[in-house]
């Protein structure tokens with residue numbers, strides 16, 4: 069296993085931890101398995117041949133970045149249908165769908181701890197929100 073693991077691309081942060089560049093649309097998450105740290109970078113820094121990650125990760129980074137919009141879109145659709153089934157009011161369901169989009173995206177398209185945390189958040193949501201609401205709806 070190489071020292072640096074590419075975990076994925078998402079918009080959980082908007083700046084690069086390498087050069088400090090701000091207002092990024094999305095960031096690249098890389099785990100340093102030796103130090104046990106996870107950092108986020110802009111695509112330019114993450115794929116810079118001069119940086120420590122080398123070019124081994126570049127193909128995966130570019131491909132994850134290129135499919136980002138499509139993957140976010142499919143996560144949004146999934147969240148929409150999941151929330152729609154709960155029949156809650158519009159404002160609350162919009163907020164919930166947006167939260168679930170992030171969870172679903174991270175659970176599906178990210179790796180390492182980010183994926184594990186998202187999976188746990190999803191299980192918590194299912195247990196605390198989804199199943200109780202479904203049970204409530206079944207009674208009517």
Ligand SMILES: [Zn+2]
Nearest residue numbers: 084086087113
């Ligand atoms: Zn940078």
